Ligand SMILES: Nc1ncnc2c1ncn2[C@@H]1O[C@H](COP(=O)(O)OP(=O)(O)OP(=O)(O)O)[C@@H](O)[C@H]1O
């Protein structure tokens with residue numbers, strides 16, 4: 008359960024370029040549900056998502072994760088929560104170039120110091136599951152858009168997060184791959200995970216598996 | 231603890247593959263860095279070993295050497311001088327010496343021919359060349375007392391040669407060596423032994439010859455010698471004794487060991503001074519390149535750090551990664567530079583520096599220094615290179631702390 012209370016996010020406070028991206032958002036996101044955030048470009052979806060995912064702190068307001076107040080925690084704890092609780096799928100695959108797909112996928116687990124043999128097995132299994140096992144030793148530059156995105160999904164899952172956050176996951180996919188993505192999402196739900204997606208793709212927010220659609224406008228949540 | 235080690239292994243692995251993927255840039259960096267360490271280490275090895283050799287050489291040098299100077303030029307000394315010198319108060323003993331240079335046209339090298347003293351021990355012999363006598367050559371005051379002959383007796387028609395000579399002429403015990411004497415005749419002398427010595431510098435170009443053969447070769451009359459060595463009773467009286475010699479024998483030039491040392495030192499220091507220039511240049515190059523490194527993170531690096539932080543790396547993990555990056559590069563460069571320098575100085579005779587640093591190199595065509603390595607210097611070199619570089623790679627990373635993980639969410643396109 009994620010609860011947001013009176014979240015505000017102001018960029019460049021005090022500058023002429025000061026901008027309030029989120030202005031008093033209150034929201035509860037239930038566990039084991041698929042929640043979609045939609046809304047026009049610039050309405051603050053990504054910003055809200057990064058606050059939910061402990062990537063950035065709100066200027067004001069509080070975030071509770073499973074009843075625990077996390078906004079005031081020091082960076083180290085936030086990082087720890089982030090890597091253990093959240094898996095991120097970005098709009099861009101954001102893979103690191105020059106190293107293999109397998110290494111990319113294992114990256115989030117490195118700071119945890121897990122045993123290498125186990126980690127490898129886990130990573131390879133994840134890649135197999137998304138049908139890119141045969142690419143595990145390729146360089147990421149050689150991947151197609153869809154393959155790169157699947158690799159980034161495997162990376163998001165490597166630490167077995169309970170909450171998956173996806174920002175515009177289908178923006179760069181054709182409709183076939185987008186459907187494939189929604190199938191993967193469905194599986195997450197079946198595994199008991201919580202999924203939060205931002206999207207302006209009807210294929211996403213109109214999908215039957217989506218439990219809840221939240222619309223944002225000008226930094227506020229529409230009711 | 232175990233997972234901490236595992237984590238470091240992961241980070242090192244990732245660092246290595248990170249380094250590999252910017253192959254050209256990092257190899258260039260490594261080569262430059264290794265080169266700088268190589269130059270610095272070569273210089274350290276070189277100067278240190280030369281200093282050690284010099285100390286060895288001068289340890290056994292006679293306290294005073296007396297030469298005859300005619301019109302400012304070193305000339306043969308009449309043997310009567312010996313009695314005059316011996317009679318001077320404060321002089322313990324005095325002995326004549328016969329030695330000279332022989333230029334071997336075949337291998338284009340100078341040898342030092344020396345008649346070993348017959349009467350006393352073999353330890354207190356030395357040769358001296360005076361810098362002023364040879365304005366064109368960069369010859370240094372060298373004295374060479376420390377050779378050892380392994381009991382072989384030197385007879386007429388035989389010679390004992392130094393390692394350098396043996397190497398250069400590719401001759402050994404039993405071979406004959408031809409010399410062109412002053413009157414144009416060829417003298418064939420048999421090599422009966424080679425010299426061993428604590429220091430190559432001492433014996434490399436040395437050639438021991440009998441008095442008879444020496445005089446025949448150079449055409450020097452019985453009543454002349456090259457110079458004389460003097461031992462004084464009281465070392466503090468040395469300047470007084472030298473002054474007395476000068477007074478009695480106006481053409482004599484007494485050279486005190488400390489003076490030799492000074493001449494040697496000043497030339498050495500001049501060379502040392504040149505080394506300082508090279509040294510500073512290398513350090514400067516290093517600082518510039520460390521600074522360049524320190525001064526920024528490329529867009530690519532910022533992006534990567536953003537991604538790493540977004541997927542759950544802490545700032546401290548990223549710093550550790552950069553630490554390993556700096557450590558791997560600088561340690562590799564340090565060790566390869568030092569090893570290359572060692573080979574360069576001690577096995578190859580410093581070909582890079584030779585023309586600049588070893589004026590007397592003509593005398594030592596196959597010069598090789600005895601390896602003396604000073605741990606203190608190596609440590610200094612380590613702290614001068616590895617440490618600043620590693621720090622320089624970490625410093626810009628503090629700025630990485632300001633890269634928010636959510637920046638990864640805003641990367642657009644590549
Ligand atoms: N670091 C920043 N500094 C200043 N302004 C920012 C910053 N990050 C975001 N903004 C602004 O905040 C607003 C909300 O941005 P956000 O990325 O959350 O929108 P979005 O709803 O995700 O839009 P899109 O659908 O186009 O992805 C935008 O107007 C953006 O320009």
Ligand SMILES: [Mg+2]
Pocket residue numbers: 052053054174175205
């Ligand atoms: Mg967005």
